[in-house]
Amino acid sequence: MTISIVVPTFNEEKIIGQSIDQLYAFCKKNLSNYSWTIIIADNGSTDKTLEIVKNKKTKYPQIKHFHLEKSGKGGTIKYGWQTYPADIHIFMDADLPVELRFIDDLIKPIIKKKYDMCIGSRHLKQSKLQWSFTRIFISRTYNFITKLFFNISLSDMHCGFKAVSSNMVKFILPKIKNTGLFFDTELVILSQYSGFRIKEVPVSWKEKAGRKTKVKIIKTAITYLKELIKLKMRLLRRKK
Numbered sequence: 001m002t003i004s005i006v007v008p009t010f011n012e013e014k015i016i017g018q019s020i021d022q023l024y025a026f027c028k029k030n031l032s033n034y035s036w037t038i039i040i041a042d043n044g045s046t047d048k049t050l051e052i053v054k055n056k057k058t059k060y061p062q063i064k065h066f067h068l069e070k071s072g073k074g075g076t077i078k079y080g081w082q083t084y085p086a087d088i089h090i091f092m093d094a095d096l097p098v099e100l101r102f103i104d105d106l107i108k109p110i111i112k113k114k115y116d117m118c119i120g121s122r123h124l125k126q127s128k129l130q131w132s133f134t135r136i137f138i139s140r141t142y143n144f145i146t147k148l149f150f151n152i153s154l155s156d157m158h159c160g161f162k163a164v165s166s167n168m169v170k171f172i173l174p175k176i177k178n179t180g181l182f183f184d185t186e187l188v189i190l191s192q193y194s195g196f197r198i199k200e201v202p203v204s205w206k207e208k209a210g211r212k213t214k215v216k217i218i219k220t221a222i223t224y225l226k227e228l229i230k231l232k233m234r235l236l237r238r239k240k
Contacts, residue, residue: 001111003036003084008076011093013048017038019096020056020063026100027062038085040065041076074183078176081169088171093160100202105201106163116168116196119154119188120161126202135207142224149228150189150235151186158184160164161203168196181220182227193235 007025009016020038027036039051042065050067057063064084068076068120081089088110100122109115123140131139139156144209146157162184164172168191176195178186192198 001034002086003034004084005086006039006041006077006080006091007094008041009049009094010043011045012048015095016049017052019050024060037103038063039080042067043076044070072179075179079147087166090163097205098161102203109199110134110165117164117198120159120203121156121200122205123155124202129206130206149232157188
């Protein structure tokens with residue numbers, strides 16, 4: 001059983017070294033029964049992120065990396081999943097806000113072939129969330145709107161902690177048009193509409209102290225709304 005873990009990066013020089021150390025140590029200890037690879041998928045970094053990653057690569061044999069110019073978060077994930085074959089593909093945010101012990105919960109349902117996709121959720125009853133009130137409100141509002149648009153019962157479309165089967169990568173990725181932050185949502189919605197089995201797993205999510213988001217909230221919210229409408233129209237046309 002092979003597992004690839006894609007970590008998208010954009011100017012993450014302050015945290016990427018520590019994140020690689022933590023993720024590598026976890027995988028070596030807890031994924032010894034699998035053949036695993038960590039792929040640092042860089043999206044146009046201009047700081048020392050790539051230099052740090054290259055140094056870590058010389059230390060850790062199971063680290064891979066690539067650099068794309070301005071492809072967007074979704075574009076780097078898509079490229080990573082399609083370039084490095086595996087039975088199960090994972091992606092997670094570079095600052096590792098989800099406790100790594102939840103990787104097991106993410107992959108086990110796919111290994112047992114009960115589900116095609118597992119997504120971490122910050123909004124299930126069992127989830128533990130350390131996040132600002134503003135971010136929680138925005139996330140819940142976005143997920144509420146998405147549910148209304150697409151009649152989906154899932155609670156957290158855009159949590160940066162997901163795993164998919166190799167069959168899903170082959171079938172769904174060519175259909176995804178968004179290469180930015182909306183990639184998460186489009187991945188989930190197209191998968192559900194295509195009949196794939198999706199499981200949500202509760203996670204512990206902790207916002208890193210002092211870490212400023214690179215996302216411009218109002219601009220991103222408008223972009224997301226436009227993308228939701230575009231995707232809804234695509235799916236409606238497909239039904240005709």
